[in-house]
Amino acid sequence: MNRHRPSASPDWVERAESIEGVERIEAFFHGKAYAMHRHDTYAIGRTLAGVQSFNYRRGQCNSLPGHTLVLHPDEPHDGQAGTGEGFQYRMIYVQPSLFQDVLGGRTLPFLEGGVTTDPRLSAATGALLQQMSYTLEPLEQNDALTELIHALADVTGTAKLRPTGDYRAARLARDFLHAHSTEAVALEALEGATGRDRWSLSRDFRQFYGTSPYRYLTMRRLDTVRRLLLAGTSLSQAAAAAGFADQPHMTRHFSKAFGMTPGQWLRVARG
Known part of the structure; x- marks a missing residue:
């Protein structure tokens, strides 16, 4: 774990050691924290103090202390303090592949609006959003993630949806991209590795992993x-x-x- 508190700024970030595809941070920011950006992980967190404001899916969202945030992979968002007092929060960043280990090819859950007070998600995130000084054991993290993923699928109604894409092809594509991540991957190579045409594969990949192959x-x-x-x-x-x-x-x-x-x-x- 480390903490950075620059002398010229009251802003700080603590980072716990990453474990098997999950990053954990706690941070405090005044004013603008992050410009508009998007990453291919779920960002799931809790506001601890202040007003955590962000633009998300063509609207502004405000999270208050105790609220749970669930931002879907590849959705643009920013981050700033909603008041002059700044805001403090904890967040985990979870690879969609970990969701698919639990969901087994179902569509990734999407929480409309990005902020919720649903007690099921508050309870399910508790173990994963502990203070950074607490070290999660791998088995403990796995159990907590499984509970969270099932809770999010239930809350969003995803558990009732039947997938329409080719999960096997999407997973083969993911494995191929991992093996060739520092190379210029040709579309023909990806098609050959998966047995799926590029257009169908792109649709499948986004459904199961939340972003495009590129x-x-x-x-x-x-x-x-x-x-x-x-x-x-x-x-x-x-x-x-x-x-x-x-x-x-x-x-x-x-x-x-x-x-x-x-x-x-x-x-x-x-x-």
């Missing part, structure tokens, strides 16, 4: 960039190692995904 590939490259930056690799070297054409290309994608430049992110992440 966006998924880009986010895996950005995961590599973040890991390398924390290890002290330069921006240009990290961009090349992750498979980006150059540093500006990587920086554009990074800002779109995380709402801040790589340099800004690194200053916050290095506590």
Whole structure:
């Protein structure tokens, strides 16, 4: 776990150690926290203090202390304080593939509006949104995630929906993209690996993993960039190692995904 509290700013972020596809943070921000961005994970959290405001699906949302947030993968959003006092929150970022391990090919749950006071989701997120000093055991995290995913499917009505896409093809595509994440993946190669035409595959992939194959590939490259930056690799070297054409290309994608430049992110992440 680390905390970063710059002397020139009261804003801070704590990060717990990531465990099997789940990132956990607690943060406090005054004013603007993040520019408009989108990532390919679920962002599920709770406001602890203040008013947490964000633009999401063509509207502004305000989360108050005790409210639960569930932002769907690949949906653009930003983040800022709704009052001058700032806001504090905890958040987990969960890969949709972990949802599919539980859902087994059902459509990903979508919570309309992004904010809820439903007691089922409040209870189901409790174990995962503990303070950062608490270390979740892998089995404990798995049990808590399973409970949360089932609760979210029930609350949103997803549990009653029958999938229409080809889950096997989408999963094969995901495995192929992981194996070739630093390469320029050709559409023909993806079609050959899955036995599915590119248009049907793109639709299937978005249904089961919440984003397009190209966006998924880009986010895996950005995961590599973040890991390398924390290890002290330069921006240009990290961009090349992750498979980006150059540093500006990587920086554009990074800002779109995380709402801040790589340099800004690194200053916050290095506590």
